[in-house]
Amino acid sequence: MAKQFTVQDFFRRFKDDDACLDHLMTVRYGERVTCPKCSKSGRFVRITGIPAYACPTPRCGHHIHPMAGTPFARTHTPLQKWFYAMYLFTTSRHGVSAKELQRQLGVTYKTAWRIGHEIRKYMAAVDGTPPMGGHVEIDETYIGGKNRGEGRANKMKGKATVFGIVERAGNLFTKVVPNSRRVTLEPIIRDLVEEGSTVNTDEHPAYNDLRDGYRHVALNHRAEEWVRGKHHTNSIESFWGLLKRSIRSTHISVSAKHLPKYLGEFEYRHNMRKHPEKMLGRLLLSF
């Protein structure tokens, strides 16, 4: 297990805005930069008073602005606050609400909300999905809605269908899908999960054709069959549980429009959980 990156570690490493800018410069451009103007390679020098670095070659005059193209460039929020917000996102298990960011960063609610959404967007963008395989669990769940009235139609009103694949002790993939039919789900599985993998699902008919190409074991949840030897869907279901509890406790409600961003955030955290110390660097690299 990787060493935790504590709040003390954070403030030691990112003690002020200048330290944050140096870090941003290094992760984006490297220690030594080949100047696009004079083509010489060297360590760029921080320019006093502006968030930029200058080419060390005499009379070249080329400047690099490491914040350009990042969400940091477009706000007056100090860089250290952005970094601390990213740190909170990468270390929290349940996600970070706008209220919590407002309190921790000492910014307005509106600013906190915007920072949260920008970070979520980038967390989702960094976390590309490699091919999955080995022993995987596949399941779908329903999130949101008011849960009022009787009958399936009423219970499903306003709910988003979320589909998920998790490797045992590996990566997680989630996606908001239009429905849970075979024509929707099976192509996603065939696209992402390597042939020959062991696949566990419940008895949902959308998964009926998976025995073609996979070692598919479906647990019959209706008949209260939860485990058969090493086959079960407990990993994906515990992820659904964590996701729903977190959304309920941290965010009063998540609209269908914003749900993919929240899923991206949780997925990122799941997939980076073994390397918490790398999270901040990876996030910054994505700009």
Ligand SMILES: [Zn+2]
């Ligand atoms: Zn130069």
